[in-house]
Structures are given as C-alpha cells and as structure tokens.
Amino acid sequence: MTDTKPILRLDGIVKTFPGVRALDGVSFAVMPGEVHALMGENGAGKSTLMKVLGGIHQPDGGAIYMGDEQVVMSGPLEAKAKGIVFIHQELSLAEELTVAENIYLGELPRKSFGRVDWKTLAEKTNAILKKLRVGFDALTRVGDLSIANQQMVEIARALTVDAKAVIFDEPTASLTDAEKVVLFDVISDLKADGVGIIYISHRMEEIFKITDRISVLRDGQYQGTVATPETDEERVTQMMIGRKLDLTRNALHHELGDVALEVRGLSCGKLYTDISFEVRRGEVVGFYGLVGAGRTEIAETLFGLRDPSAGQILLDGEEVRLNSPVDAIARGISLVPEDRKGQGLVLGMNCRDNMTLPQVDDLTAGPFVAEGAEVAIFDQYRDQLDIRTPGWRARVGNLSGGNQQKIVIGKWLSMHPSLLIVDEPTRGIDVGSKSEIHKLLRGLAAKGYAVMVISSEMPEVLHVSDRIVAMYSGRIMRTFTSDEVTEDSLIQAISGLGGDGKAA
Amino acid sequence: MATLSKQKIGSVLAKQGILIAFAVFIVAFTLANNKFLTVDNVFSVVPASAKQGVMALGVTFVVISGNLDLSVGSMMSFSTIVVLDLHDKIGPFLAIPAMFAMTLCLGAFIGILVGYLRLNSLIVTLGMLSAIHGLTLTYSGGQNMDIADKEGTWFSVFGQGTALGIPVPILIFALLAAVLGLMLSRTPFGRKVYAVGGNGTAATFSGIRRARTVFMCYILSAFCVATAGLIQASRSLGSQNTVGQGLELEVLAAVILGGASLMGGSGTIFKTVIGVLILGFIQNGLLLLGLQFYVQYVVTWVIIILAVWLDIAAKRGRLWSPIA
Numbered sequence: 001m002t003d004t005k006p007i008l009r010l011d012g013i014v015k016t017f018p019g020v021r022a023l024d025g026v027s028f029a030v031m032p033g034e035v036h037a038l039m040g041e042n043g044a045g046k047s048t049l050m051k052v053l054g055g056i057h058q059p060d061g062g063a064i065y066m067g068d069e070q071v072v073m074s075g076p077l078e079a080k081a082k083g084i085v086f087i088h089q090e091l092s093l094a095e096e097l098t099v100a101e102n103i104y105l106g107e108l109p110r111k112s113f114g115r116v117d118w119k120t121l122a123e124k125t126n127a128i129l130k131k132l133r134v135g136f137d138a139l140t141r142v143g144d145l146s147i148a149n150q151q152m153v154e155i156a157r158a159l160t161v162d163a164k165a166v167i168f169d170e171p172t173a174s175l176t177d178a179e180k181v182v183l184f185d186v187i188s189d190l191k192a193d194g195v196g197i198i199y200i201s202h203r204m205e206e207i208f209k210i211t212d213r214i215s216v217l218r219d220g221q222y223q224g225t226v227a228t229p230e231t232d233e234e235r236v237t238q239m240m241i242g243r244k245l246d247l248t249r250n251a252l253h254h255e256l257g258d259v260a261l262e263v264r265g266l267s268c269g270k271l272y273t274d275i276s277f278e279v280r281r282g283e284v285v286g287f288y289g290l291v292g293a294g295r296t297e298i299a300e301t302l303f304g305l306r307d308p309s310a311g312q313i314l315l316d317g318e319e320v321r322l323n324s325p326v327d328a329i330a331r332g333i334s335l336v337p338e339d340r341k342g343q344g345l346v347l348g349m350n351c352r353d354n355m356t357l358p359q360v361d362d363l364t365a366g367p368f369v370a371e372g373a374e375v376a377i378f379d380q381y382r383d384q385l386d387i388r389t390p391g392w393r394a395r396v397g398n399l400s401g402g403n404q405q406k407i408v409i410g411k412w413l414s415m416h417p418s419l420l421i422v423d424e425p426t427r428g429i430d431v432g433s434k435s436e437i438h439k440l441l442r443g444l445a446a447k448g449y450a451v452m453v454i455s456s457e458m459p460e461v462l463h464v465s466d467r468i469v470a471m472y473s474g475r476i477m478r479t480f481t482s483d484e485v486t487e488d489s490l491i492q493a494i495s496g497l498g499g500d501g502k503a504a
Numbered sequence: 505m506a507t508l509s510k511q512k513i514g515s516v517l518a519k520q521g522i523l524i525a526f527a528v529f530i531v532a533f534t535l536a537n538n539k540f541l542t543v544d545n546v547f548s549v550v551p552a553s554a555k556q557g558v559m560a561l562g563v564t565f566v567v568i569s570g571n572l573d574l575s576v577g578s579m580m581s582f583s584t585i586v587v588l589d590l591h592d593k594i595g596p597f598l599a600i601p602a603m604f605a606m607t608l609c610l611g612a613f614i615g616i617l618v619g620y621l622r623l624n625s626l627i628v629t630l631g632m633l634s635a636i637h638g639l640t641l642t643y644s645g646g647q648n649m650d651i652a653d654k655e656g657t658w659f660s661v662f663g664q665g666t667a668l669g670i671p672v673p674i675l676i677f678a679l680l681a682a683v684l685g686l687m688l689s690r691t692p693f694g695r696k697v698y699a700v701g702g703n704g705t706a707a708t709f710s711g712i713r714r715a716r717t718v719f720m721c722y723i724l725s726a727f728c729v730a731t732a733g734l735i736q737a738s739r740s741l742g743s744q745n746t747v748g749q750g751l752e753l754e755v756l757a758a759v760i761l762g763g764a765s766l767m768g769g770s771g772t773i774f775k776t777v778i779g780v781l782i783l784g785f786i787q788n789g790l791l792l793l794g795l796q797f798y799v800q801y802v803v804t805w806v807i808i809i810l811a812v813w814l815d816i817a818a819k820r821g822r823l824w825s826p827i828a
Binding site for chain 1: 686690691692695696698699702703705706707708709710711712713769770
C-alpha cells in the first residue's frame, strides 16, 4: 500500500472552540481501497475532525489534500461535489417521500418542461437497491421503513455519486446482525472499486473484522496509526485512553450509616419491573447495564420526573411520594442527569447562575437574589472541585466538557443532598477529569453521602462502587459486593445470563 | 489568520450593528432635517413611544422565557374600550381596577394554554389576537367608545398630565421599566425566566416550575398591556375598537431590536428600552423627512428582519451562511 498515494489526506488540522482545543494538529490519511478505522473515546475529536472534512467547520490550521491537490471545504455541498460522502449516525431523510425521491433528492431525472422522469428514477433506484439486497423497492415511503432500512437508504444515496471517500459514522448502531453482513458486503464492494473508507465505531469486534488500519485520537490529539492485523484490542484501548484499561475494584470501605433510600418493588410500566434495593449513607451503589436497561428511568422516578406504576420509595425509613423535581429536591435528592448539555445546564448562562439555580429561591436578600452568597457558593465549589474557568461570569457553554460536568456536580453538592444520584457522570469528558470525578464520588461517600452511580462503563462502576446492581431489560439481575464481583459475572448479568433467576 | 480576523470584524459588526445603524439614522436625519435633534422633538418622541414601551417591557419577559405574545395589540384595544365604557358606568375609581382584572384574566388564559398545556405560543397568541378583537367588538357592539364628560374627569391625568414638568406617560414608563428591570435582573423570578427560556429541560431538572414561570410572564405582559390601555384611554378619552391594531408588531420589533433572542434566554429590560427609543426615533425621523406615516409600516418590518438577521449572523460569526 505504500506505493499508492493517499486519496485523502489531512495534515496538521487544528480547530479551537472558545475554551477548548478540539483538534490539535491532527494528521490522517486514507488510501484508495482501504478501510481506515478512526477511533477514540467520546470527546476525543472524531466528530469534529469529520465536520472539518465535511466543510461544516473551518479548520484554524492545517490543510486537507485530495490526491496531490490542496482543497478547501467551504461547505457540505462542496465536500459532496468533491466526492466525499458521509453516512451519518443520525438519519436525514424526508419521511413523507419515497425511497427513490430521497435517494435522488435535488437531482431527480427530468423530462421536457421540467417534469420528473419517474420511470428512469425508479429503474435507477431499483438497480442500486438490488446491489444492497434490501427487501423494499423504489416506491416505498421512507417513513414506513425500519430504522435499519432507512440507514440502507442513506447508504444507497451515497452510492449515487462518484464517491472517492465514504465516511461511515457508527453505521451499525441500529442494525441487526443480518443487516450488518449486507453492510460489510457493501463496504467491501466500495473497497474493491478503489474508494477510501473511513469507519468510525466503538465496536472493537467490527473494527478488527473489516478495517485495514486504525488511527486513534485522544483529547484532540493524534495518537498514531497501526495496521489492524498487527495489533490487538488491548493495544488500541491503551492508545485511546492513554493507559491500560483500569479494571481495579474499589477496595476501600467506609463505615456505613443508616439506610438513606429504600426502594421496594418499584415498577414503571414496561420501563422497569419490581425493583428493590437500598442505599446507605457512606455507600456508593453502582448501577450497571446496557443502554435501555431501565437505570436512567429509575433515577428519573426517584427525582419525581416519572410516576411509578407500583412499589414504594422510602427515604430515611419514611414512605414518600415524589411528584416533581421540586418534591424530590425538597426531600434532599439530587440528580446529576445523563445529558449534561440538554438536562444539566443552561449553556447561555454564566457559571455562577447555573450552579445556584436549584436554590435561587432561598438565596435572597429582601426581594433580590443575594449575589454575594451566590459567588461564595461558586467559589467554594470551584475550589473543591477544581473547576477551571476564567471566572464566574464565563458562559458555561464555553467550558470544556469536564468543567461543565463539575459545574453540574457542584450545583447539586451545594444543595447538601441526603441522596446524590449521578447518571453517566463522566460521559464524553477527558481521562484526567474522569479520575478526578471518581475520586470525588469516593470522597463524598467517605463524608457520609449516599450515592447512586449509573454508568455504562465497567471500569467506572468497578472503580467507585461499594456494591453493584446489574440490570437487564428493566430488571435487577443480581447485586454484587465489590469484593465478589468479577468482570465475567458482571457481563453475564447485564446480558441476561446467570442472574439470580429473578428474570426469565 | 486573514479569515479569522475577518470573521472577528464580521461578528463585532453584527453585534453592534443596530447601534451603528441607529447612529447612521440619527446623523442622516439630523442632516436632512434640522428639527430632528432638538429638545422639543425629543420630548415629543418619547411620550409617543411610552405606550408601546410599556407593552414591550412585558413582552420582553415573554420573549426571554422562549415564547411570543402577538396578542398585546388587540388586548390593548380591549383594555382601552373596557375602561372607557366602565368610566361612565361605575366611575374611574372602580373602572381602572375592573379593567386591570379583566385584562389579567386574558393574560392568565394565555398563560394556562402556553404554560400548563404547553401549546405553541405563536398559535395561541395569534388566535388570541383575533379572539380578543372579537371580544372587544362584542363588548362595544362595534361602537366607538367615548367618555361623556371629557372636561370634568380626573381620568385624563394618566395620558395628559405632567408631574415635575415631565409627562405622566413617561413617568409610568420609566417607573415600570425600573421595577421590571430589577425584577428581571435581580430577583429569583427573573433568574428563572432566563433559565426556562435558555433551556427549559435543564430548568425542570433544577426544580424550577416551568409552567408557572411561563404563566407569570403572560400575567406580567397582560399587566403591562392594561397599563398601556390606561394611558391610551386617558390620552384620548375616546377610542375606536381597533386602537391597538398592529402594535404587537411594533412592540415585538422593539424587543428584538433591543437584542432579545427569539430563541429565548437572552435580552434585558434596558436593551428593550433602547429598542423602543430607536424605533420611536426612526419613525419620527421618517415623518420629519416628510414621508407618509404608512411608510413606517414597511420600515418597521425591514428593521425587524435586519435585527433578526444580525442576531443570527452574530451567533454564526458570519453574515452569510449558505447551508443547503
């Protein structure tokens, strides 16, 4: 492969956003006929890099080359015209139109007087669909297709242009195994035609199955490229997180206090069923499971955002009804939500105002907000959590993910909760901030807080929890203490295997 | 680097564009007509703007909360007609609180629909624009409303009186602007309005009662409308059913001109006051230039669109964004 020239080459790309250096001199090349994996943790800069390539962001430094020629991607249309095609994770189809119309949108074949040539359109579309071996035809309405088939339409759309490079962004996220096989066939066809393919995925198994080379990004920096046959999962993981995967378990146990929260037989429709557990003061209970296992929904119920259909919630031994977050907050429950930007922060507001938002009614001097008291709270948690910001006046939207998350955590710690629930506390934040937040959670337990940690990352759950509740499909499969838990038993439990036998 | 600094200049231009445009207007009008920048003229512009200004204060709360209020014009017609009618029936002392109560009921109705039922505010208030107009006509039987004894009532003080040499409408505007400005910038309620408009979901997750906050914004807006209706009724002591027609757009123009984003979450009372004054001066300037008053309808809209464009451009960092 060394004798051919790259079809697409990125050289020293730099992209900064206020407060963050999203890409720091990233170089990366794709050969014709190569499947090149781009890997990195959430927030490593993969999507930013692809947006630069697609002309959505303009780089602050570096250059893009196609063949020998330097190109400027001034916008998505230009990128497409140059033969760079994106298959996005999120679909961008017009549901009310047919498959054919979607595929050729903007370039429908014409007859005289601008009339659409429906016959040619259907023929051309069906030819492409045949290649993809899908079970629908050109005249199907896109809204009637399954998500997986809609994705196939996206792929079909990519095949209509003379593609030089195709970028697949998590293409298998919503595909079944059979559909994956078809997709991989399509990819190998493209490969045989000399198209360069960039394949973004978190799934190691796929990466090792279909890619030729792997490039890794970490915190906006290029970590290197390796040939897929010459490496293994562990090495790639190490490149991604900068160290070996830390699967150490929490070994420190504090003296446990009283039961702060007890849940008995809680159910909420089809979301989760018959959930019972307790959390003591001084204890961190981890909730581990796949996305959709019902963990977030339990947290939302405890925070008054959902009505349970059955069961009881007891706080300090007293049964409570939580009808709204207002009730939950009044009862001393704090929730650091899963979606930091969507649920946790008002991005246009400054750091201080975000942090004191839940208690703004209580921080008053006469009719006005006591700004001095607010600044004092902000300063206290900025120091305690080591939040890096130019000052409390900085807009939260300009901070890095890790600092944003610390603002949310500070916001809820300053409420002095008796129960702190954190949902995916380190999603999309850098490695350094991650371990700080883990330390923080352990520290809170040491101070006597009752903490629930919901996480999809096994190292995180192992690292912070005194006990781990494994969930599968809305049910608790098994509860482990940190001394007895093993990776295997945990994975089996969240896959619906080898639990306590509670679930069928 | 060249493109970077160009972008910066573009964004500064976009952010300050309204003030720059305002300065250009003032200079142009002053050169074209030497009456423009005189004390007399300035003193005539501000009272004329007071009514719109008072309404704009309330609408500022609504817009910051992430909603719209297009019903303020026809609601003001309603207030004006009602207070004039009741003036002769139950006397001004009772007429004023009765009119305020009725107007606040309309505001509460909108607040329930938009806040608690989460209906789209554009649709609700557009509907209310028409519905309240119908209500007003039903109330008045389609007749103009006049006070019988125009000379003998103290009711004229709100629109025509002066205190300390300053016209009362200006004093009302200034007082309300000060109170509502403090309410928005300094109280917990104001903070919640920004939070709800900036990110309603995050506000809910922070224990803020979103529906109640939106509801209160519409109550405030109705209160401001009632006050504007009082000024209007007191100025003219008689009125047509359509006296507030079209004011919703002028008011919205002033709020947007002041820089409040229609996406919610940003804007201030101070900026709205500036927006009201800019609009007032521009409209006055056009009249002084000898243009017919209806030209201002066109100009008002050009200004709204320009303001929205500059607002968006400032966020994007460039004026022109050809995204397909």
